[in-house]
Amino acid sequence: MxxxxxxxxxxxxxxxxxxxxxxxxxxDVRGTAxxxxxxxxxxxxxxxxxxxxxxxxxxxxxxxxxxxxxxxVRCPVIFTTAYDAYALRAFKVNSIDYLLKPIDEQELxxxxxxxxxxxxxxxxxxxxxxDPALLTQVLxxxxxxxxxxxxxxxxxxxxxxxxxxxxxxxxFSLEKATFVQTRENRRFVxxxxxxxxxxxxxxxxxxxxxxAYLVHQDAIQDIIHFTNSRLKTVLSPPAPExxxxxxxxxxxxxRAWLDR
Numbered sequence: 374m375x376x377x378x379x380x381x382x383x384x385x386x387x388x389x390x391x392x393x394x395x396x397x398x399x400x401d402v403r404g405t406a407x408x409x410x411x412x413x414x415x416x417x418x419x420x421x422x423x424x425x426x427x428x429x430x431x432x433x434x435x436x437x438x439x440x441x442x443x444x445x446v447r448c449p450v451i452f453t454t455a456y457d458a459y460a461l462r463a464f465k466v467n468s469i470d471y472l473l474k475p476i477d478e479q480e481l482x483x484x485x486x487x488x489x490x491x492x493x494x495x496x497x498x499x500x501x502x503x504d505p506a507l508l509t510q511v512l513x514x515x516x517x518x519x520x521x522x523x524x525x526x527x528x529x530x531x532x533x534x535x536x537x538x539x540x541x542x543x544x545f546s547l548e549k550a551t552f553v554q555t556r557e558n559r560r561f562v563x564x565x566x567x568x569x570x571x572x573x574x575x576x577x578x579x580x581x582x583x584x585a586y587l588v589h590q591d592a593i594q595d596i597i598h599f600t601n602s603r604l605k606t607v608l609s610p611p612a613p614e615x616x617x618x619x620x621x622x623x624x625x626x627x628r629a630w631l632d633r
Contacts, residue, residue, distance in 0.1 A: 374398070374400050374401065374424045374425065374485070374488070374489065374492075375400070375401045375402075375403050375421075375423045375424045375425075376393060376400050376401065376402050376403070376423050376424065376425045376426070376427055377402070377403065377404045377405065377406070377412075377415060377416070377423045377425075377426050377427070378390055378393075378402055378404075378405045378406075378427045379405070379406050379407075379411075379412045379415075379426065379427065379428045379429060379432065379437060379440075380405070380407065380427070380429045380432075380453065381407040381408060381429060381431070381432045381433040382429075383407075385429075385453070385474065385475075385476075386405055386407070388475075388476070389427060389453065389476055389481075390402045390405070392476065392478055392481050393427075393481070393485075395478075396481070396482060396485055400425075400485060403423060404419070404423070407432065407433050408432050408433040408434040409432055409434050409435055409436075409437065409439045409440050409443070409625070410434060410622075410625070412428075412432070412437070412440050412444075413440065413443050413444050416440075416444050416446065417444055422447050422448050423448055424448060424449075424488070424492070425448055425449050425450070425451060425485075425488055426446065426448055426449070426450045426451070427451050427452075427453055427472075428440070428450050428451070428452050428453065429452075429453050429454070430452060430453075430454045430455075434622065434626070435626050437452075439625070439626070439629060442629065443625070449488055449491075451470045451471070451472060451484050451488070452470070452471045452472070453471075453472045453473075453474060453476060454471055454472070454473065454474065455473065455474050470483075470484040470487060470488075472484060521538075521573065521574055521575040522538060522573040522574060523537065523538055524536060524537045524538060525538070525541075525553060525563055527553065527561040527562065527563060528561075528562075529561065534561070536553060536555060536561070538574070538575075538578075540555050540556050540557075541553055541554070541555060541556070541589060542554045542555060542556050542588070542589055542591070542592035542608065542609065542610060543586060543587060543588040543589055543592050543608060543612070544563070544567060544570055544586070544587040544588075545567075545585055545586045545587070545612065545613070546566070546567055546584075546585050547585070547613065550562055551563050551564075551565060551566055551567060551570070554592075554610060554612075556592075556610070558610040567581065567584075567585070567587050570587055571587060574587070576630075578590055578591075580627060580630050581623070582606060582617060582618075582619045582620065582623060582627060583617065583618060583619060583620040583623070584620070585617075586612070586617050588606070588608060588617070590630075590631070592608050592609055592610075593606050593607070593608060594607045594608065594609045595607035596631075597616070599618060601621065602621070602624065603618055603619060603621055603624060604618070604619040604624055604627065604628075605617070605618050605619070606618075606619060
């Protein structure tokens with residue numbers, strides 16, 4: 374049996390690879406990747422598809438579910454995840470297994486034996502069906518609903534001004550300061566960094582397009598193809614530097630965010 378291991382933690386990837394090679398018969402790990410991008414390249418460049426894909430849910434550049442939107446996965450998938458075991462029991466019937474980290478060797482043996490039995494009983498059958506949208510929905514429902522920030526308080530001279538989130542077009546950093554840009558084209562300094570703001574704001578509405586800009590979807594007036602497969606956004610109100618580029622490594626996730 375051959376396998377690919379898609380895991381962004383080097384130690385976890387090495388441990389899983391070692392455990393697979395200690396199975397009887399050994400599982401031949403023929404490729405590894407630590408991100409969605411690397412996994413896409415690995416699968417597209419493969420001369421033969423692997424017998425199984427061991428897939429971490431959280432990868433270096435996003436959720437592994439993005440992989441299924443970008444490349445055809447024609448082999449069974451065994452997820453490795455830190456989610457609670459009870460939350461995943463409902464999916465055991467789908468002939469796709471889930472291993473909780475840290476991975477237990479006996480549980481891994483059980484998953485491999487299960488897959489071998491399926492292959493022996495139906496060697497020409499297609500890979501088990503996988504519905505990433507369903508899994509994403511269930512996992513989101515199981516997590517506590519996060520309360521995102523609803524307003525910001527900024528200082529204006531001797532006064533304090535309240536800015537509701539729905540009145541914000543984007544945040545940007547300039548000369549070691551962070552600014553909020555309102556829909557009325559007013560600009561104020563805020564105390565948080567863009568990294569902190571990413572955690573405080575609802576990701577359904579705000580996206581970090583590059584190191585300097587965190588934008589609300591409603592502020593994007595136009596998106597233009599730029600050089601080297603990059604994208605250029607036109608914001609409203611206009612950004613201080615004019616059009617804002619989407620970082621090359623964020624283009625795929627940005628498109629997925631827009632098309633959700």
